[in-house]
Amino acid sequence: MVKVFERPKSLTEKPFHYCPGCTHGIIHRLVAETIDELGIRETTIGVGPVGCSVFIYEYMDLDFHQASHGRAPAVATGVKRVHPDKTVFVYQGDGDLAAIGTAEIVHAAARGERITVIFVNNAIYGMTGGQMAPTTLVGMETTTSPFGRNKETQGSPVRVSEMLSTLDGAAYVARVSVHDPKHVIQAKKAIRKAFDNQMNGVGFSLVEVLSTCPTNWGLHPIEATKWLADNMIPYYPLGEFKVPTAPAKVEGEVE
Amino acid sequence: MAKILMKGNEAVGEAAVMAGCRYFFGYPITPQSELPHYMVKRLAEVGGVFLQAESEIGAVNMSFGAAGSGARVMTSSSSPGISLKQEGISYLAGAELPVVIVNIMRGGPGLGNIQPTQSDYFQATKGGGHGDYNLIVLAPASVQEIVDLTIDAFDLADKYRNPVMILGDGVLGQMMEPVEIREVQVNVPEKTWATTGAKGRKPNLINSLYIVAERCEEHNLRLQAKFKQMAKDNIRYEDYLADDAEILLVAYGTSARIAKGAIDRAREQGIKVGLVRPISLWPFPYEHLAEVAQKVKSVLVVEMSAGQMIEDVRLALNGSKPVDFYGRLGGMLPVTSEILREIEKLAKGGRSNG
Numbered sequence: 240m241v242k243v244f245e246r247p248k249s250l251t252e253k254p255f256h257y258c259p260g261c262t263h264g265i266i267h268r269l270v271a272e273t274i275d276e277l278g279i280r281e282t283t284i285g286v287g288p289v290g291c292s293v294f295i296y297e298y299m300d301l302d303f304h305q306a307s308h309g310r311a312p313a314v315a316t317g318v319k320r321v322h323p324d325k326t327v328f329v330y331q332g333d334g335d336l337a338a339i340g341t342a343e344i345v346h347a348a349a350r351g352e353r354i355t356v357i358f359v360n361n362a363i364y365g366m367t368g369g370q371m372a373p374t375t376l377v378g379m380e381t382t383t384s385p386f387g388r389n390k391e392t393q394g395s396p397v398r399v400s401e402m403l404s405t406l407d408g409a410a411y412v413a414r415v416s417v418h419d420p421k422h423v424i425q426a427k428k429a430i431r432k433a434f435d436n437q438m439n440g441v442g443f444s445l446v447e448v449l450s451t452c453p454t455n456w457g458l459h460p461i462e463a464t465k466w467l468a469d470n471m472i473p474y475y476p477l478g479e480f481k482v483p484t485a486p487a488k489v490e491g492e493v494e
Numbered sequence: 495m496a497k498i499l500m501k502g503n504e505a506v507g508e509a510a511v512m513a514g515c516r517y518f519f520g521y522p523i524t525p526q527s528e529l530p531h532y533m534v535k536r537l538a539e540v541g542g543v544f545l546q547a548e549s550e551i552g553a554v555n556m557s558f559g560a561a562g563s564g565a566r567v568m569t570s571s572s573s574p575g576i577s578l579k580q581e582g583i584s585y586l587a588g589a590e591l592p593v594v595i596v597n598i599m600r601g602g603p604g605l606g607n608i609q610p611t612q613s614d615y616f617q618a619t620k621g622g623g624h625g626d627y628n629l630i631v632l633a634p635a636s637v638q639e640i641v642d643l644t645i646d647a648f649d650l651a652d653k654y655r656n657p658v659m660i661l662g663d664g665v666l667g668q669m670m671e672p673v674e675i676r677e678v679q680v681n682v683p684e685k686t687w688a689t690t691g692a693k694g695r696k697p698n699l700i701n702s703l704y705i706v707a708e709r710c711e712e713h714n715l716r717l718q719a720k721f722k723q724m725a726k727d728n729i730r731y732e733d734y735l736a737d738d739a740e741i742l743l744v745a746y747g748t749s750a751r752i753a754k755g756a757i758d759r760a761r762e763q764g765i766k767v768g769l770v771r772p773i774s775l776w777p778f779p780y781e782h783l784a785e786v787a788q789k790v791k792s793v794l795v796v797e798m799s800a801g802q803m804i805e806d807v808r809l810a811l812n813g814s815k816p817v818d819f820y821g822r823l824g825g826m827l828p829v830t831s832e833i834l835r836e837i838e839k840l841a842k843g844g845r846s847n848g
């Protein structure tokens with residue numbers, strides 16, 4: 240009998256602790272599958288965030304660093320500078336990356352650090368009890384915007400991918416979603432590219448993954464996927480914002 | 495051995511390179527800037543990495559990543575920047591990572607100024623960041639000692655898997671003195687715990703999170719046992735004319751240099767005065783100080799702060815002797831003649847102005 244579906248080798252046996260319907264687990268799996276496909280489990284070092292995915296190191300069967308809140312790109316910079324031959328990836332939530340860690344992500348991208356960033360945007364602080372994140376949509380109710388995010392006093396959501404794609408150092412920036420199987424397959428492709436780029440020595444790669452937080456959105460898991468499609472995608476359009484450009488040809492070079 | 499003239503800040507850098515440090519992460523701040531200026535060139539010569547981070551927070555976390563990956567790492571700053579690094583230093587201690595941190599102290603609080611002070615003693619020796627942890631804190635008083643202590647700092651950091659701080663001030667950083675540049679036997683212990691890729695072994699984890707209280711207590715108890723050992727094995731001090739002293743001065747770093755000048759002048763007048771200079775501020779030489787102080791009439795602490803180390807001196811003496819204080823603040827230096835005046839007051843049986 241041929242096995243057509245199995246647990247990625249880069250995942251441990253430990254069951255995920257995520258809430259029912261939370262898509263962090265799907266994203267972990269996509270990263271693990273990519274590492275398996277590339278055969279780099281033994282040469283990959285991960286850096287995890289502070290947020291609901293803080294225990295990612297228990298689920299992935301790899302060397303790992305647990306970074307302080309928001310600083311994973313700086314930690315990954317240190318790791319990569321010591322091990323330029325290894326694959327180094329960062330996994331961060333939107334509070335971690337787009338609020339407290341804004342400086343670290345912007346400058347890792349600006350330096351063109353050869354790392355891969357998986358940025359999980361669920362428009363909320365999941366772990367700490369559903370507070371407003373920089374990515375929370377205008378009008379969205381959270382525990383710190385109980386009357387809906389007010390644009391006048393609480394500002395507008397940050398579009399991280401668009402912002403980072405303006406930096407020369409960023410080689411690959413894409414936004415994907417995991418709210419249905421079709422999009423999961425697309426997300427996988429983008430994650431694969433982001434790892435391929437690093438292995439090819441191309442600079443900084445980031446994949447923003449729109450993700451659900453049924454618990455703090457106060458929605459049933461199925462409703463949450465629909466809410467993501469109907470509300471997040473219009474504000475956070477999917478696609479590739481930056482792709483690596485081929486190196487400029489030397490004049491007179493023959494193809 | 496050849497001696498060359500070097501600035502204190504540069505000497506830190508050269509000593510780090512001698513000790514096998516190949517990674518430096520920093521952010522500009524006066525009065526330590528000569529150190530990164532030196533490192534960027536020197537590390538290029540030896541194939542190392544110099545990286546100017548986006549902030550001190552970035553720099554300390556880059557150091558976390560590099561140390562966790564098995565490298566000898568240094569980061570440096572001055573007071574306000576060291577404040578920014580504190581969360582990272584706590585994480586380094588929690589995850590047991592060997593990083594050498596340099597603080598060339600300047601005036602505070604707040605932006606203060608860029609003049610030399612010793613007002614970060616509490617921050618360096620009593621925690622600084624959150625949680626129960628300690629750093630080994632070494633306080634040089636000459637450019638040669640900067641070299642020697644910096645080399646030792648890397649060995650100690652690796653030996654205990656703990657951050658070590660070199661605590662200097664703007665005077666030491668800027669001052670030029672001859673130093674001996676020597677061949678150092680670099681012995682980096684094998685770091686089987688470092689993240690190098692989980693090839694043929696279980697994954698390695700660099701972590702300070704222990705979510706279950708029982709496990710976190712175990713982790714802390716293990717750390718405490720380590721700190722106890724660190725404290726036992728690393729007490730350093732220098733005695734200067736302390737044997738027959740009736741008045742004992744206690745000072746470290748730049749203050750100790752100035753205090754020695756005052757002691758020499760007092761001795762010319764026949765006043766029996768000496769000095770204990772703590773070199774390790776953590777661990778503090780409590781017992782040694784208590785022993786020396788047994789024979790003296792009074793104790794004068796000299797600091798470039800409002801009186802921070804004096805708390806440890808009082809702890810050491812436990813009320814057995816009067817402890818007086820002379821200090822200058824805000825980047826002003828203690829003056830030999832003023833220290834002498836305090837010594838004279840004490841010699842006449844009076845009290846220093848405190």
Ligand SMILES: Cc1ncc(C[n+]2csc(CCOP(=O)(O)OP(=O)(O)O)c2C)c(N)n1
Nearest residue numbers: 289290291308332333334335363364365366
């Ligand atoms: C310095 C610091 N500030 C605040 C916190 C508390 N904290 C933990 S997780 C978190 C937010 C995480 O949200 P996000 O990054 O969006 O991840 P999610 O849980 O949504 O996946 C915060 C504020 C902390 N651990 N450290």
Ligand code: SF4
Nearest residue numbers: 257258261291365452
């Ligand atoms: S709180 Fe939200 S993000 Fe966190 S595990 Fe639950 S559903 Fe997922």
Ligand SMILES: [Mg+2]
Nearest residue numbers: 332333363365
């Ligand atoms: Mg979030």
